[in-house]
Amino acid sequence: xxxxxxxxxxxxxxxxxxxxxxxxxxxxxxxxxxxxxxxxxxxxxxxxxxxxxxxxxxxxxxxxxxxxxxxxxxxxxxxxxxxxxxxxxxxxxxxxxxxxxxxxxxxxxxxxxxxxxxxxxxxxxxxxxxxxxxxxxxxxxxxxxxxxxxxxxxxxxxxxxxxxxxxxxxxxxxxxxxxxxxxxxxxxxxxxxxxxxxxxxxxxxxxxxxxxxxxxxxxxxxxxxxxxxxxxxxxxxxxxxxxxxxxxxxxxxxxxxxxxxxxxxxxxxxxxxxxxxxxxxxxxxxxxxxxxxxxxxxxxxxxxxxxxxxxxxxxxxxxxxxxxxxxxxxxxxxxxxxxxxxxxxxxxxxxxxxxxxxxxxxxxxxxxxxxxxxxxxxxxxxxxxxxxxxxxxxxxxxxxxxxxxxxxxxx
Numbered sequence: 001x002x003x004x005x006x007x008x009x010x011x012x013x014x015x016x017x018x019x020x021x022x023x024x025x026x027x028x029x030x031x032x033x034x035x036x037x038x039x040x041x042x043x044x045x046x047x048x049x050x051x052x053x054x055x056x057x058x059x060x061x062x063x064x065x066x067x068x069x070x071x072x073x074x075x076x077x078x079x080x081x082x083x084x085x086x087x088x089x090x091x092x093x094x095x096x097x098x099x100x101x102x103x104x105x106x107x108x109x110x111x112x113x114x115x116x117x118x119x120x121x122x123x124x125x126x127x128x129x130x131x132x133x134x135x136x137x138x139x140x141x142x143x144x145x146x147x148x149x150x151x152x153x154x155x156x157x158x159x160x161x162x163x164x165x166x167x168x169x170x171x172x173x174x175x176x177x178x179x180x181x182x183x184x185x186x187x188x189x190x191x192x193x194x195x196x197x198x199x200x201x202x203x204x205x206x207x208x209x210x211x212x213x214x215x216x217x218x219x220x221x222x223x224x225x226x227x228x229x230x231x232x233x234x235x236x237x238x239x240x241x242x243x244x245x246x247x248x249x250x251x252x253x254x255x256x257x258x259x260x261x262x263x264x265x266x267x268x269x270x271x272x273x274x275x276x277x278x279x280x281x282x283x284x285x286x287x288x289x290x291x292x293x294x295x296x297x298x299x300x301x302x303x304x305x306x307x308x309x310x311x312x313x314x315x316x317x318x319x320x321x322x323x324x325x326x327x328x329x330x331x332x333x334x335x336x337x338x339x340x341x342x343x344x345x346x347x348x349x350x351x352x353x354x355x356x357x358x359x360x361x362x363x364x365x366x367x368x369x370x371x372x373x374x375x376x377x378x379x380x381x382x383x384x385x386x387x388x389x390x391x392x393x394x395x396x397x398x399x400x401x402x403x404x405x406x407x408x409x410x411x
Contacts (some may be wrong), residue, residue, distance in 0.1 A: 049125040072111035124338035137181035189366035205284040213336030217367030220360035229274035277319035
């Protein structure tokens, strides 16, 4: 059953008596600890959160507390483990961001609570707290799933009884249409017209990355990590096998087929060391400066021949990552809209509709939409490397031939 939300939180005033903080409800006092201390403030916030999660008043802790593992101590131990575990090619994965988001409200509301006493009501309180913070239903469910995973890990490490995790597992995720949490905007394809309007404002290297991803449907990270040594050019259709990919830890292979059009885009970037990255921000910056110099109409002053800093604080990286790839596209869209607006105002024309902002992963959706329309859902799953297309070995061979045929025709 989904959590019921209230239009506004209950109002419980904080009082002080003989140095002790308390709230009073229907003549009954709930003491929170010494007034003004971090512990009393935390207990007060927890009191409010629990009363938001259910109409009944929660029982307040009383009596001496045993020396046991606190939630904040468990969170710190889990974070240390996660930092070492969620790594790929020496880089932290996106799972760490979800864990960080989940641990923050957990520490704020229940940091000083013993981990063994953290039960379903407490988890529902965190669930509601994150919902009221404005996060989407999907994010709220990710946060709760991460907290459950932390207690499952603690049970596996024999830090807590397994019954603590089993109790938390009874808390369901939020269901669509049955919660006040907002629904996330679905990721849809970006139109080819939008992409074409953006390309002239992108650096040449990034523009070719966009073209390549649109033709092949590969993930943004797979475009960024492409190297000459990863591309098998022995056949009519080239095969790109990323050294690392999203489902590698499941033991799955990933093959991206490159047809004639994709080969034409990629070929100039393969003329380099086999283990170097094809798409380099450093190379893009050099090209940008050359283009600026070529477009310059006035004579270059001697003092401006070389304006490089001797010891720059930041150097261009040898490769793009999915975040820098996305940022370059966002800047290009902003630049395109600004220039279009300035030109329209200078000519006294009507202001044009701005180019909508888009990100690299939408190119993958565009490719998937086209492939599904032309060749069916199965072909889209296989070409894009979705795990649901992994079945028997015979089926995989048939799918690989189908993916190669798709690349020959449209890529």
